[in-house]
Amino acid sequence: MSPTADAQSLAQRWWRRVEHGFDAAFGAPLNPLRQLGTLGFLSFWLLGVSGIYLYAVLDTSASGAYRSIVDMSQSQPWLGGLLRSLHRYAADAFVILMALHLLREWLHGHYRGVRRYSWLTGVPPVVLVFASAIGGFWLHWDQLGQYSAIATAEWLDALPLLATPLARNFLSVDAVSDRLFSLFVFMHLGVPLLLLFALWFHIQRLTRAAVWPPQPLSAGLLGTLLLLAIVAPVTSHAPADLATVPQALRLDWLLLFIHPLTEAVSPAAAWALVGGGLLSLFALPFLPQPTRVPVAVVDPANCNGCRRCFADCPFAAITMVPHPNQKVGKQMAQVDTDLCAACGICVGACPSSTPFRTTAELVTGIDLPSSPVSALRQQMQRGLSALPAAKPIIVFGCDHGAAVAPLAGPDVAALSLVCTGQLPPSFVEYALRDGAAGVLVSGCKAGGCEFRLGARWTEERLLGLREPHLRAQVPRERLEVAWADAGEEASLHRALERLRERVRGLQATTDPEPKVSHA
């Protein structure tokens, strides 16, 4: 392993620890560290809503802007003043959430394979976020705005783009005209609109992309920012005065750190740092990557065009096309190899994946060549028949969640899938009919599924809320579900113990008789 990969792996372990700490406080489904993208979107919506009001109140002239903002804060502290502070703090929150989101996705290796598109389209928004945030300070036209506008102009002048330095626009009071100020306003409206467009691109290749966090988290973030706005309202510096240099500034380091950085190094070095950082982000997906697993393959003879795989694919890799059997209106799934993550969630969704089928060879409508559903049935059968215990248990887990292999023992056969979503629910019933006393299904925690929706679909299928569902007649007391991330194997052990305890107490007469035959 390379030193970079080592560092990434170490950092990932640390991140998981922190994430598990947050689980204890919020509960896994509402863990904000697994909702960073949606929380970022919420910050953006807050910026939009508060910004619309502020724009309505703002005097968009160079001479009137400062007065209009100060007046608003003083005359309507519980509306304009509060929204002004909320606007600033939402921007700060946005930057923090964006940085954490980027860090988490990098640590999880979500920049390669099918996620390359989302990664690459996620880089320009970073620039746009800072561009719109920095431009927002200029509209105050106080000393901080003056400092930021001049520092930005001087930094841009380091690029050999313009014949006349931009900084000359701020040489004297007369230089800052209403026309220039209109440009500031236009930028602060236009860049966020561009950002909205860029974010739309960013989530294009995700099915059911969430742009709203769960309600309790939305309330938590909004409440925190509002409380902060009340406790520490944002105030203006003294009005801008181009005849003097602002000396001591209450700088927003989260949004304006680039200015002191530029002064500390040099404009050219700051460009090198920023450009190098952005280039590195763009280059990550193109570095040597692990070999791609073969993607899902559709078998037209077994695909009945039910669209379940189409509905369940987390990466919009499946489209429905006319079936080659040429029957009118009949459709068939088609896999876009560039978009397919080979997670197998489509296999779990396919009604033809049921292990009860009596065909000589179990072939399903859509399958993973690297771990076909027939091999899964075979492994399960072999595992069960090899267990000497009177009440054997089958464990289905996933490669990205808590490791299930250590659970294997005299009464346990453990099978690890690419994603738990690959498991057709009928496998649970099949295992019980084939002699298993209980079945434990495990996968990544809610919101933390490596393939986004695998755990969610699995649970909905097992609860009978989603097709294909686990039949109602399957005794639920023989089923245990445990959502546990890598590193949380102890909780998996506890779930297994619970299941053991339950099936131990079940009467022999309630045990299902083996009703399946092995080929």
Next chain:
Amino acid sequence: MPELVPNRRTLPASAWIGQLLLYALFALVIGVFSRWPVYQHLASDQALIKISFTHTGKPAGDCRAQSAAELAKLPPNMRAPTKCPRERSPVSIEVDVDGVAAVRRTAPPSGLSRDGASAVYQRLVVAAGEQRIAVRLNDDARRPGPTYQREAIVKLAPAQVLVIDFDAEKGGITLQ
């Protein structure tokens, strides 16, 4: 079987306290770093001189008379008796503060044909107080030495900005 979205009321009291603390930490990070530490952009006993101008230098070479043969090769409407080079001279500026060389810059003419204006923008942080400023500017490559110069004693208050510019209509170098 556990629910995917468990009832939040099932969280123990310690979890709610943990949530409050984490939200408070988030607010604290934003609240603190959105205004602290105070950034000292310029020390309290310093002032700033901005040397900035955009000025088109004189032609880089002399005009010369075209010979009859040269004129004959040209279309009738383009037969100007003299031919002047398009390229402009670079503009160089020297600024001394209290007799010490502070800035030496030469700005090339802009444009692909080097026929545009030369531009300079440079900041110079100086101690506040009385300063003797000497500015020399050359915008003609054919003439050695300064084509414009100005000397002045200025008293700069702390944080004051002095702009050294060039405006031919105002007689050349300006201090404002």
